[in-house]
Amino acid sequence: MPILTLEHIKRTFTEGQNKVEALKDISLKIDAGDYVAIMGESGAGKTTLLNIMATLDQPSGGEIKLKEQDLSKLNEKNAAKFRRENLGFVFQNFNLLDTFNNRDNIFLPLVLAKAKYEDMEQRLDPLAKQLEIEQILDRFPYEISGGQRQRIAAARALITQPELLLADEPTGALDSKNAAALLDLFDQVNYEGQTILMVTHSAVTASYSKRTLFIKDGRIYHELFRGEQSKAAYFEKITNSLTALASKGAKR
Amino acid sequence: MIHLKLAWHSLNHHKQQYGLFLLASSLMVAINYVFWNLTFNHSIKASNYGTAIISVLGIGQVFVLLIAVFFMFYVNSFLMRQRDQELGLYNMLGMTRGDLRIILACENVLLLLGSIVIGLISGLTFVKLAFLFLGKLLNSKNLKEQFLLTPLVSVCLIFIAIFAVLLIYNFLRLRRIKPIMLWKQSTKAEKEPKTRFLMGIIGIILLAGGYYIALTTKANMAGISRFMLAVMLVVFGIYLVFTAGSIMLLKFLKNRRNFYYQPNHFISISGMLYRMKQNAVGLASICLLCTTILVTMTASVSLVVGQKNLIKQWNPFDIMLVTKKAVDNNMVLKYAKPNHVNIDKSSAIKVTSPSYGEIQKNELRIQSEMNNKTSKEISVLTVRSYNRLTKQKIKLKNNQLLVYVPGDKLTVKTLHVNKRVYDVKSITNFKLGANIDHTIFQPVYLVAANEEVVRNISQQPWIYINGINISGKTKNQKNFATQLQKKMKLDNGSFSFKAEINQLLSSFTGSLLFMGCLISLLMGMTTALVIYYKQVAEGVADSERFITMQEVGLSQRETKKAIWSQVLLVFMLPIVAAVINLCFAFPAIRSILQIFSMYNLKVLLQVSVLTVIILIAFYLLIFKLTTKVYQKIVTR
Numbered sequence: 001m002p003i004l005t006l007e008h009i010k011r012t013f014t015e016g017q018n019k020v021e022a023l024k025d026i027s028l029k030i031d032a033g034d035y036v037a038i039m040g041e042s043g044a045g046k047t048t049l050l051n052i053m054a055t056l057d058q059p060s061g062g063e064i065k066l067k068e069q070d071l072s073k074l075n076e077k078n079a080a081k082f083r084r085e086n087l088g089f090v091f092q093n094f095n096l097l098d099t100f101n102n103r104d105n106i107f108l109p110l111v112l113a114k115a116k117y118e119d120m121e122q123r124l125d126p127l128a129k130q131l132e133i134e135q136i137l138d139r140f141p142y143e144i145s146g147g148q149r150q151r152i153a154a155a156r157a158l159i160t161q162p163e164l165l166l167a168d169e170p171t172g173a174l175d176s177k178n179a180a181a182l183l184d185l186f187d188q189v190n191y192e193g194q195t196i197l198m199v200t201h202s203a204v205t206a207s208y209s210k211r212t213l214f215i216k217d218g219r220i221y222h223e224l225f226r227g228e229q230s231k232a233a234y235f236e237k238i239t240n241s242l243t244a245l246a247s248k249g250a251k252r
Numbered sequence: 253m254i255h256l257k258l259a260w261h262s263l264n265h266h267k268q269q270y271g272l273f274l275l276a277s278s279l280m281v282a283i284n285y286v287f288w289n290l291t292f293n294h295s296i297k298a299s300n301y302g303t304a305i306i307s308v309l310g311i312g313q314v315f316v317l318l319i320a321v322f323f324m325f326y327v328n329s330f331l332m333r334q335r336d337q338e339l340g341l342y343n344m345l346g347m348t349r350g351d352l353r354i355i356l357a358c359e360n361v362l363l364l365l366g367s368i369v370i371g372l373i374s375g376l377t378f379v380k381l382a383f384l385f386l387g388k389l390l391n392s393k394n395l396k397e398q399f400l401l402t403p404l405v406s407v408c409l410i411f412i413a414i415f416a417v418l419l420i421y422n423f424l425r426l427r428r429i430k431p432i433m434l435w436k437q438s439t440k441a442e443k444e445p446k447t448r449f450l451m452g453i454i455g456i457i458l459l460a461g462g463y464y465i466a467l468t469t470k471a472n473m474a475g476i477s478r479f480m481l482a483v484m485l486v487v488f489g490i491y492l493v494f495t496a497g498s499i500m501l502l503k504f505l506k507n508r509r510n511f512y513y514q515p516n517h518f519i520s521i522s523g524m525l526y527r528m529k530q531n532a533v534g535l536a537s538i539c540l541l542c543t544t545i546l547v548t549m550t551a552s553v554s555l556v557v558g559q560k561n562l563i564k565q566w567n568p569f570d571i572m573l574v575t576k577k578a579v580d581n582n583m584v585l586k587y588a589k590p591n592h593v594n595i596d597k598s599s600a601i602k603v604t605s606p607s608y609g610e611i612q613k614n615e616l617r618i619q620s621e622m623n624n625k626t627s628k629e630i631s632v633l634t635v636r637s638y639n640r641l642t643k644q645k646i647k648l649k650n651n652q653l654l655v656y657v658p659g660d661k662l663t664v665k666t667l668h669v670n671k672r673v674y675d676v677k678s679i680t681n682f683k684l685g686a687n688i689d690h691t692i693f694q695p696v697y698l699v700a701a702n703e704e705v706v707r708n709i710s711q712q713p714w715i716y717i718n719g720i721n722i723s724g725k726t727k728n729q730k731n732f733a734t735q736l737q738k739k740m741k742l743d744n745g746s747f748s749f750k751a752e753i754n755q756l757l758s759s760f761t762g763s764l765l766f767m768g769c770l771i772s773l774l775m776g777m778t779t780a781l782v783i784y785y786k787q788v789a790e791g792v793a794d795s796e797r798f799i800t801m802q803e804v805g806l807s808q809r810e811t812k813k814a815i816w817s818q819v820l821l822v823f824m825l826p827i828v829a830a831v832i833n834l835c836f837a838f839p840a841i842r843s844i845l846q847i848f849s850m851y852n853l854k855v856l857l858q859v860s861v862l863t864v865i866i867l868i869a870f871y872l873l874i875f876k877l878t879t880k881v882y883q884k885i886v887t888r
Contacts, residue, residue: 056803077807084805095800099526104518109804111518117509156804 002029003163003195004053009062011048011218022048023059024218030164030197035190037206038199039242040215046199047168049215053197054087054166055079066163084109088157090198092169094149096141096156103137106155113160123159131155131185147178154185158194165189167198171205183208203242207235214245221245255351259358262338268792269334274366276327276785280320281371281411282378283774287313288403289379290767295396299763304692308844311480312771315544318487319537321414323782326533328418330789332425339426349426356422364415368408375407382770395763445528447503448496455492462486463836469843479840486833487540494536498825499528515810519801520818523794531822534786539826541779543833545772545867550834550860551841552768556761557855558845563757565658565687565695567750569597569719571733574688574746578602579718587739591732593724600719601641601684603633605712606695614664616696618710629693631685632706638699642681651675654699656682662696669698669709684717689745694846726751780874787878791885798886811887819879827871831864 011023022045030036040046051057052064055071064071066086074082088109089095096105103124104111110120128134131151136144141152150170157165167186171179179202187208190196198209206212208231214222222241226234263270291309296302339352347355376399383397462485469478502525506512512521524531566572573579578600588595606629608619619626635648648654653674655662667676685697700706722729733749740747798811806814842856 054803077809080802080805080807080810083803087805089803091803095803097522097797097800099522099797104522107513108518108801111513112515112801112805112810114515117513120513 001032003032003034003067004030004197005063005065006053007063009049009052009064010060011045011052011057012060021218023052026062026215026218026220028213028220030195032195033190033193035186035196035208035210036198037209037212038197038215039201039203039206039212039238040221041246044215045218046215050166050168050197050199053164054089055083084112084160086163088160088162088165090150090153090157090165090167090170092172094141094146094153094173096149096153098140098142101138101140102133102144102152105141105152106137106159108156109160120159123161124155127155127159130188145178146173147175147181150174150178150182151185154182158189163195165194165196167196167200169200170198171200171202176204179205203235203238206238207231212238212241214241216245255354256358258342259355259362262335262355263359263362266334269331270363272785272788273327273331273363274370275781277324277363277367277411278371278374279778279781280323281367281407282375283316283778284313284320284410285372285375285403285407286379286770286774287316288407289375289398289400290770292400292403293395293398295398296763296767299395299760305764305767309767311483312544312548314480315483315487315540317410318484319540320410322491322533323537324414324418325421326530326537327785327789328422329530330793332422352426353423356426357419360415360419360422364411367415368411371411372404372407378774382773395766445499445525447500451492452496452500455489455494455496457489458485459489459493462489466836466840469840479844482840486836490540490829490833491533491536494539494825494829495529495532498532498535499525502528515806516814516817519806519814520821523797523818524822527790527793531786531790534782535822535826537782538779538786539829539833541775541782542827542830542867542871543837544775545779546830546834546860546863547837547841548768548771548775549863549867550856551845552765553863554856554859555845556765557859559757559761561855563750563754566690567748567753568683568686569599570722570729570750571720571736572686572688572748573716573718573720573740573742575716575718575740575742576713578716579740583739584720584736587732587736588722591724591728591735593722593728593732595720596723597721598719599641599684600716601633602637602714602716603631603697604706604710605715606631606689607710607712608693609696611662611667611696614666615668618670627693628696629687629689629691630696630698630710631712632698632700632710634703634706635699635701638682641684648699648701650701650705652677652701654679656680656685656697656699658685658687658695660694672708684719686717686719688717690748692846776870779871780878783874784878784881787882788885791882794882795886808887812883815879815883815886819875819882823871823875827868830867834860834864 006026006028009023009026010021013020013022026045026049038046038049048057052059052071055074059072062072066082069082071079071082096102097108100108106124106127107120110123124137128137131154133148133151133155136148136152141149144152150173154170157167165186170182170186174182183205186196186198190210196209198205200206207226210226212224212226213220214224222245224234224237224241229237287309290296291306291313296309297306299305339355342352342355343349379397383395462482465478465482465485469482502521505517505521506525511517581595581598584598585595608622608626609628609630610617610619610625611628616628616630618630635646635654638644638654639646646654651672651674653667653676655667655676656679661678661680662676664676667674679699682697685695687695689695698709700709722732724732729751730749733752737747737749798806802808802811838856838860842853845856
């Protein structure tokens with residue numbers, strides 16, 4: 001049963017007289033419990049695609065559905081509500097607010113949804129244990145390391161128990177050790193049933209996923225499934241595909 | 253040369269931030285100039301009570317200067333936070349700190365020149381337009397606008413000094429920061445402020461001291477300088493209390509979970525706490541400006557309203573004469589007839605010539621000459637004269653006195669005078685008991701049992717107070733008054749004609765009202781701009797925060813609600829504090845007004861309540877308008 005369906009999604013930007021087609025024709029389905037990585041070079045349309053899935057942007061054509069909800073038909077107010085009820089975000093630069101301590105940063109989406117303080121605490125307890133952030137909850141984002149910040153951001157995304165976790169270059173600002181720790185965490189929550197979709201540059205990061213999509217010039221160009229392969233074999237296949245993608249681009 | 257170029261480049265590049273800075277600093281230059289210009293204005297000094305008006309203006313001058321210093325630091329801190337990144341870049345590209353200092357200095361000088369030019373031009377224009385319009389509106393012709401060099405130069409020097417201090421502060425700031433930190437400063441967060449008990453306590457002490465002085469200072473010559481001290485204490489106190497107190501309040505609110513973890517409160521409390529140090533200065537400035545508006549408007553309007561009262565005290569009769577011998581009624585009639593003027597009523601009474609004095613609790617001290625403590629003018633008369641005048645048959649014992657204070661009432665039951673104790677009773681019907689000298693001191697009339705008792709209180713020579721009511725054509729009345737004065741060889745001190753006094757007072761209260769309106773207008777504009785600056789500067793700083801929150805799921809409408817909640821919480825503080833300030837300034841206003849012979853408390857109360865209501869309306873309007881600006885910046 002697909003949780004997210006995209007059919008013939010187009011997105012055109014107008015820059016003065018010129019029209020730029022960021023997304024030409026994207027169709028894909030993501031099932032509940034899936035773990036999808038989207039790869040592609042800069043300018044391939046990855047972020048545009050993510051923004052549309054995140055209801056931060058509207059497609060110029062085509063249809064996008066999360067469960068039964070048509071995302072292209074949400075108005076601004078409902079989109080905001082939809083985001084906080086159904087989606088969790090992890091950003092490359094964390095996007096934590098310095099005005100809140102870490103605990104309050106994690107609580108933010110719940111507070112916006114008018115949850116009770118006791119409920120918020122109850123949800124946070126197991127999550128904080130799992131993410132090993134119990135010690136830093138009362139500190140501020142600017143007082144902790146990058147890896148810790150990304151775990152706080154992950155906690156903020158997961159605390160609403162979202163239908164879909166969206167991650168935009170989640171390891172982009174992390175060193176390899178912290179990146180591996182975060183991806184292990186993603187593996188774990190995915191194993192527990194969390195659907196994840198992430199956009200990334202890094203083949204290593206993508207190799208943690210169950211499925212990798214390659215985007216080029218606004219279209220899905222290629223698709224890889226991990227299946228029963230080892231992580232190393234899957235990683236090699238991803239790297240090969242990337243090289244092929246790049247060399248074809250260079251020939252053109 | 254390259255430094256100047258870089259400085260110029262950055263001014264051009266960040267037009268919005270520097271534009272705001274220029275707006276704020278030139279406004280400060282302008283209002284300081286206006287106050288300096290007014291204190292040096294000859295026509296104000298030459299008007300009635302000119303010296304007193306100038307002294308009051310002097311308080312305003314100090315006040316405005318203090319506001320300028322605090323506000324410039326506030327504005328500078330906003331600017332520097334945004335400048336750090338660029339300076340960090342230059343530093344990374346190989347400029348030494350010395351180079352950065354030169355760039356900062358160049359910018360500083362350019363901004364200083366800009367502020368002085370724009371500020372002085374707008375100050376000059378403001379003075380000119382204000383005198384033109386308000387002069388027409390209030391029909392006050394004796395106040396004239398004046399261009400003088402001294403205020404101009406003084407204001408320039410003051411702002412050169414302020415900018416120099418800012419520059420030194422920025423240099424010190426530069427030294428504290430390492431190059432790599434410099435680069436990150438603008439993204440690096442300001443730490444959550446600590447609760448500062450000491451600061452709060454010092455603030456409260458200063459404030460209490462200021463209030464105490466304001467409450468205890470009497471209306472006399474030494475008063476003005478004490479009021480000046482009180483104003484300074486209150487200014488510093490307000491800044492400290494706002495800084496420490498607002499942080500305490502917000503932390504208290506934050507610790508109440510059920511209140512804090514609601515969408516609106518959550519966003520607004522954390523946002524304000526985060527920037528409270530800067531925020532507090534803005535709020536304190538708004539509070540102080542509102543206080544000035546309240547105080548000046550209350551004082552000047554009540555003075556105008558109280559003008560009738562004043563005339564009643566000075567001239568209970570159409571013509572008042574003070575003579576050494578009783579006036580010959582036949583002679584008066586002789587001049588009345590040819591001028592076609594009717595004498596409606598004529599009365600006279602023998603009293604002692606007024607002597608200076610003061611009343612402390614229930615001791616009345618007679619002074620041989622005027623000094624700092626003088627607040628009353630005391631005349632004594634016998635009960636026989638009083639009975640003859642009022643057609644009563646009151647009998648007084650040697651230790652009894654009747655007391656008459658025009659427009660007021662003495663509440664004491666006994667009075668010590670010259671080592672004797674008298675039982676005292678207040679009387680209200682003594683029409684001739686006027687403020688015959690037209691001084692700032694309150695007249696007090698004592699009715700004593702006999703001449704011996706009179707002499708025990710005052711050794712002043714006897715004089716006669718004569719009051720004449722007349723009717724007829726205005727022109728005839730005037731001719732009659734002039735001829736009578738000439739014939740009796742009385743100077744303006746001993747002869748006063750109501751119509752003339754009325755005219756004189758109108759122009760005088762007119763010019764006071766003019767000054768009050770001028771100052772309030774100026775302060776109102778400043779308040780509006782401070783609020784505007786605060787909203788824009790903070791809007792720019794907050795916009796990123798709101799973008800992130802919208803990504804996490806805050807809708808536009810909720811954003812607006814959160815902003816309103818934030819605005820409402822902060823907006824209440826300054827206006828409430830301003831009203832508290834007014835309450836403490838109230839006795840001071842009252843005693844300053846007494847300098848101008850205005851003793852009516854009821855009028856003062858009514859006027860101040862009305863002023864508060866008008867100010868709140870004005871304040872709400874400004875906040876509504878500027879909040880829209882803030883919203884636009886934050887939600888774009």
